[in-house]
Amino acid sequence: xxxxxxxxxxxxIATPEGVELRLPVAGLAPRSxxxxxxxxxxxxxxxxxxxxxxxxxxxxVGLMLISTFLLxxxxxxxxxxxxxxxxxxxRAVGLRVTNANGxxxxxxxxxxxxxxxxxxxxxxxxxxxxxxxxxxxxxQRLGDMAAATIVVFxxxxxxxxxxRTVDPIPVRxxxxxxxxQAIVSYGERAVGLNEQRAEELAAILKPVFPDATRNQLRxxxxxxxxxxxxx
Amino acid sequence: xxxxxxxARYRVTWNRFETWLRVLRGGNDTTPGERxxxxxxxxxxxxxxxxxxxxxxxxRARRYSTGLQQRLNQLALDGHQYLYRERRPVWTxxxxxxxxxxxxxxxxxxxxxxxxxxxxxxxxxxxxxxIQVQPELLFSLxxxxxxxxxxxMYDPDRDxxxxxxxxxxxxxxxxxxxxNNITIGFQTYAGGLLFGLGxxxxxxxNGLFIGAVASHLTGIGYVETFWTFVAGHSSLELTxxxxxxxVGLMLGYSAIAPGRKRRWHAIRDEAVASMPLVxxxxxxxxxxxxxxxxxSSTTWPPPWVKYGVGIAGWAALSLYFAVxxxxxx
Numbered sequence: 197x198x199x200x201x202x203x204x205x206x207x208x209i210a211t212p213e214g215v216e217l218r219l220p221v222a223g224l225a226p227r228s229x230x231x232x233x234x235x236x237x238x239x240x241x242x243x244x245x246x247x248x249x250x251x252x253x254x255x256x257v258g259l260m261l262i263s264t265f266l267l268x269x270x271x272x273x274x275x276x277x278x279x280x281x282x283x284x285x286x287r288a289v290g291l292r293v294t295n296a297n298g299x300x301x302x303x304x305x306x307x308x309x310x311x312x313x314x315x316x317x318x319x320x321x322x323x324x325x326x327x328x329x330x331x332x333x334x335x336q337r338l339g340d341m342a343a344a345t346i347v348v349f350x351x352x353x354x355x356x357x358x359x360r361t362v363d364p365i366p367v368r369x370x371x372x373x374x375x376x377q378a379i380v381s382y383g384e385r386a387v388g389l390n391e392q393r394a395e396e397l398a399a400i401l402k403p404v405f406p407d408a409t410r411n412q413l414r415x416x417x418x419x420x421x422x423x424x425x426x427x
Numbered sequence: 428x429x430x431x432x433x434x435a436r437y438r439v440t441w442n443r444f445e446t447w448l449r450v451l452r453g454g455n456d457t458t459p460g461e462r463x464x465x466x467x468x469x470x471x472x473x474x475x476x477x478x479x480x481x482x483x484x485x486x487r488a489r490r491y492s493t494g495l496q497q498r499l500n501q502l503a504l505d506g507h508q509y510l511y512r513e514r515r516p517v518w519t520x521x522x523x524x525x526x527x528x529x530x531x532x533x534x535x536x537x538x539x540x541x542x543x544x545x546x547x548x549x550x551x552x553x554x555x556x557x558i559q560v561q562p563e564l565l566f567s568l569x570x571x572x573x574x575x576x577x578x579x580m581y582d583p584d585r586d587x588x589x590x591x592x593x594x595x596x597x598x599x600x601x602x603x604x605x606x607n608n609i610t611i612g613f614q615t616y617a618g619g620l621l622f623g624l625g626x627x628x629x630x631x632x633n634g635l636f637i638g639a640v641a642s643h644l645t646g647i648g649y650v651e652t653f654w655t656f657v658a659g660h661s662s663l664e665l666t667x668x669x670x671x672x673x674v675g676l677m678l679g680y681s682a683i684a685p686g687r688k689r690r691w692h693a694i695r696d697e698a699v700a701s702m703p704l705v706x707x708x709x710x711x712x713x714x715x716x717x718x719x720x721x722x723s724s725t726t727w728p729p730p731w732v733k734y735g736v737g738i739a740g741w742a743a744l745s746l747y748f749a750v751x752x753x754x755x756x
Binding site for chain 1: 481497511599601606678698705
């Protein structure tokens with residue numbers, strides 16, 4: 197549907213192949229959650245290292261300092277470069293980092309955004325970073341803007357499969373393309389909704405289809421998408 | 428064409444493409460048959476990818492369902508990510524970088540490097556002179572207990588320089604220098620984003636601090652212990668801090684004066700341009716940490732050897748930045 201969605205949070209990326217790819221950009225809340233999970237993982241890592249070195253003397257202290265350094269500055273970089281742009285925290289929330297043009301983030305981009313993280317964390321509690329995320333139009337923190345990266349939702353598998361398991365019911369009223377598309381999309385979504393909600397949504401169409409129920413609309417959807425026969 | 432016919436016709440292509448992407452990602456959810464098929468698709472990949480893009484465009488133009496559009500969008504996106512990933516032979520690139528790229532980048536931005544060096548050295552020298560005239564000034568900058576611990580580290584009556592240590596504690600100090608110095612370097616760089624202020628702060632503060640300590644220890648007669656300790660790693664460490672400051676100033680300057688670009692575009696371009704210098708300066712600090720931990724603390728070489736190594740370090744580094752990679756710039 198290409199309605200002018202002013203409040204939409206998707207980012208369109210032009211490709212050389214002539215289609216625009218759509219990426220849903222992630223806002224402050226999911227990103228904070230991912231950050232929190234990563235912070236917990238890092239703290240556990242630091243505690244584990246400092247317990248282990250109790251038995252390793254001065255050499256262990258050296259090792260601990262180096263691993264602390266690596267953990268603090270390179271945890272994000274290494275995961276983002278080698279793990280599809282996602283730290284474990286981001287993976288858990290379903291986020292990943294990509295370049296603003298949709299390509300995977302590389303060393304340069306990842307390093308820039310994670311070095312600038314120091315400024316995002318100023319003057320405390322990531323104040324600059326949060327402010328930037330809230331005010332920038334693609335939810336970027338300062339590091340993201342300097343590195344031209346964005347944080348997007350890892351898209352969920354589309355709810356498309358089981359849509360056409362009902363018998364098509366012919367639609368006798370002329371419908372515009374948008375209206376047809378709304379009904380077809382409903383047919384796909386109805387499978388994943390609980391019954392009450394599905395009926396509730398179907399009831400919106402009562403003025404047009406007096407007999408609008410969940411199954412009736414799914415039948416219409418099957419007919420609009422596929423025609424006379426069952427796919 | 429009705430959506431169902433469209434799907435029926437191309438479903439095989441999409442499924443193959445999807446399998447192929449899954450095999451690429453290297454998950455263990457693929458069967459040998461799928462992997463064999465993926466190997467065949469490998470040659471055809473750009474064509475199939477373009478086909479999927481075309482299908483996505485068709486699906487949108489014909490207003491097929493959101494679910495189908497989403498699936499095609501996802502396929503095209505994953506294909507796009509793979510096709511346009513960064514790929515470079517890493518090791519040759521690293522070699523070329525240190526032979527040519529790094530010093531060339533340094534010279535290309537010599538104005539920022541000079542500014543950074545001035546912000547670092549001028550306050551340092553001023554502080555050093557001031558403390559020779561008015562020794563109490565030291566305590567305006569450094570806590571008394573810090574001063575006394577510095578003094579004990581370089582006390583000529585001790586037989587170890589720096590801190591007391593054996594080889595395990597050499598490694599401990601190596602870890603400490605890595606952690607402490609590179610963190611300061613990174614912060615000096617990143618702070619530049621705040622219109623250069625962060626970099627200026629770190630440069631001036633570190634300049635003042637180092638100038639004060641050097642002047643104080645020289646003033647109270649710990650000349651040989653202090654200067655033989657710092658001589659070896661001074662070239663690498665101080666130059667690296669100046670470079671970190673310089674790239675920070677680059678960021679800051681692009682934020683203040685973006686020129687004809689939009690501000691964030693200018694910053695982004697400078698950030699990318701500054702990365703080679705960040706890599707290089709980081710490598711220098713790792714080298715400096717190594718020298719500081721394993722060479723600077725030794726007491727067996729006579730002072731003239733240590734001063735000689737220090738001077739040789741400065742000479743080699745000057746030569747490196749002046750001559751290497753000429754043809755690149």
